[in-house]
């Protein structure tokens with residue numbers, strides 16, 4: 036078979052060709068960097084996400100771009116590696132996504148309120164999830180709650196959006212009451228947008244963090260509640276287990292791990308036992 040992938044009419048107009056060998060290289064590199072297993076059949080996604088990087092870098096082909104990435108050292112290449120990762124992550128999220136977790140969280144927060152609580156929202160994407168956690172904290176424990184919320188993601192672009200805390204006024208998942216209570220409405224050129232109130236923002240510490248890091252020391256320990264939702268679906272079984280082992284080490288015994296609706300960690304029973312619908316307790 037020709038190394039060039041079969042092209043549709045639309046692909047025939049493309050500036051570059053993504054060969055099977057290029058696609059396999061991208062798969063290998065994103066797996067090594069971010070643990071993400073890209074499925075066969077994601078060629079169109081890889082093309083649409085990465086071709087801009089080739090254009091902006093003045094590259095003639097994917098092969099040239101990937102060789103540059105692999106062979107160059109220093110700040111410029113580190114910055115491009117970050118762009119490469121940012122391009123290939125999938126950041127779909129929403130306020131109060133899987134809302135049963137937030138009623139459970141309110142109860143879990145109240146049960147632990149006798150002492151300061153450490154929460155970690157990882158793979159936090161553009162911020163809707165950590166702000167949903169922060170709203171739940173304020174609604175259940177008040178604005179002066181002794182809660183520290185660490186929010187992280189590998190993707191620096193989405194993390195910057197999260198830190199900005201600005202969203203479309205018709206963002207999915209926000210009730211009119213929560214809109215009024217937790218957000219400031221933009222006016223003039225900012226109309227149609229909302230910004231989170233400082234009392235929510237002050238609870239959150241933003242960090243760029245790759246779950247593939249071998250050292251997790253910088254995060255601190257003793258998390259009481261951890262949200263790790265809809266990211267492990269991109270990892271294979273051995274990678275998931277490695278992440279769960281490291282996560283386990285950052286959590287107090289009895290701490291809770293909230294995971295996405297299609298995630299199931301029954302192979303890590305020695306680390307986490309199922310406590311509720313997609314909520315695990317650290318053993």
Ligand SMILES: C[S@@+](CC[C@H](N)C(=O)[O-])C[C@H]1O[C@@H](n2cnc3c(N)ncnc32)[C@H](O)[C@@H]1O
Nearest residue numbers: 069124127128158160189190245246264265266
């Ligand atoms: C689909 S979003 C999930 C967002 C949110 N947790 C939710 O459930 O709505 C997946 C997020 O995982 C992040 N991610 C992917 N690989 C990662 C890694 N190795 N370390 C940290 N975050 C990662 C992506 O950047 C992306 O923002």
